[in-house]
Amino acid sequence: MKAWIMLMLALSLPMAAMAEEAKEAKEGEAPKVSYISLSPPFVGNYGLDGSQKLKVYKADVALRVTGEEAAKAVKANEALIRNQLVALFAQQTTETMNNVEAKEKLRQEALKQTQQVMNDETGKPVVEDLLFNNLIIQ
Secondary structure: OHHHHHHHHHHHHHHHHHHHHHHHHHHHOOOOEEEEEEEEEEEEEOOOOOOOOOOEEEEEEEEEEEOHHHHHHHHHOHHHHHHHHHHHHHOOOHHHHHOHHHHHHHHHHHHHHHHHHHHHHHOOOOOOEEEEEEEEEO
16 A cells, blocks of 8 residues: 555656646746727628718728737727727728728728727727738728
């Protein structure tokens, strides 16, 4: 019986050392990059310039952040971010939604406004990038 207990102790010591090494390695790691999808997708009208034709967009947006705290901050302020982006999309014209260069400018402006919301709420821009996973216009 004593031999069995000694064997179990001898086997458990390396496991404890490995667990401690894993913990130290985790502390030295770079912060984790996360992509937060804003769900549901944005859907609305744009280009309300007096023409009779209804123009609709659908945008799937993801935000890139680094670290657990940044991800939590974005999720806590998602309603404000969504409000700002809905207003931005509604202001667009046919010209700003029809070509690649204009869509890139829209993406940059959406990123800038998202960072401004986060800066106002948390004191830091937090969001590193904004991506359109899908942008459909009709």
